[in-house]
Amino acid sequence: MHRDDTIPAGFCQCGCGQRPRNRKAAYVRGHRPWRQISPDDYTVDGDTGCWNWQRSLNANGYGRISRTTGSRLAHRVAYEQFVAPVPEGMVLDHLCGNPRCVNPEHLEAVTRAVNSQRGRHAKLTPEDVAEIRSLFATMTSVAIARRFNVDRSTIHEIKTGRSWR
Ligand SMILES: [Zn+2]
Ligand SMILES: [Zn+2]
Known part of the structure; x- marks a missing residue:
């Protein structure tokens, strides 16, 4: 895992400048980079x-x-x-x-x-829609909308099956 030595201890190692709430944590929750x-x-x-x-x-x-x-x-x-x-x-x-x-x-x-x-592609790709459907069990519509940079109504339409069949 890449950790930048120039970021002082106590600050999120992603470089965002925030401090993790848990002082022993290296990253703010959700900021840990993927491999x-x-x-x-x-x-x-x-x-x-x-x-x-x-x-x-x-x-x-x-x-x-x-x-x-x-x-x-x-x-x-x-x-x-x-x-x-x-x-x-x-x-x-x-x-x-x-x-x-x-x-x-x-x-x-x-x-x-x-x-x-x-x-x-359409606005969301079919793989986006498949991924969104798989996220309903574990994430809120708001969080999913934020992740895909679409508005919540789009997520709602996918959830209710009104479009993207
Ligand atoms: Zn960060
Ligand atoms: Zn290529």
Whole structure:
């Protein structure tokens, strides 16, 4: 686990500048980073340059990283690791169209509007919707809405099955 030595003890080691409520904790709750992606996790396709994820995939073919508190999409973790945090309200578009690919150069952070204009996905991708459905058991609609940067009514529609069938 990466811990930056320049962050003084007593402050959250993610660099946010906050202090964990539990003084012995290294991170504010929810700030502990997900594990880093290593070259063991993917193989490089010599033709396309895609980094094909070799660990578990979700039902829609996207790579995933799991731990006890949930799972994250591998390409999002890769983008955050090699490029930058995905800006608030932006989604990652696979320019190569290969959901298994975690090559950050094949990912572009775009607004949801641009993403749907490109026609590759609806506002939420099918894998987003599947992930959201799996989160209802353990997370509130508000927390899920925040995680996916959509409003609560969208989450509610998924929950009640009014759309996204
Ligand atoms: Zn933090
Ligand atoms: Zn690719």
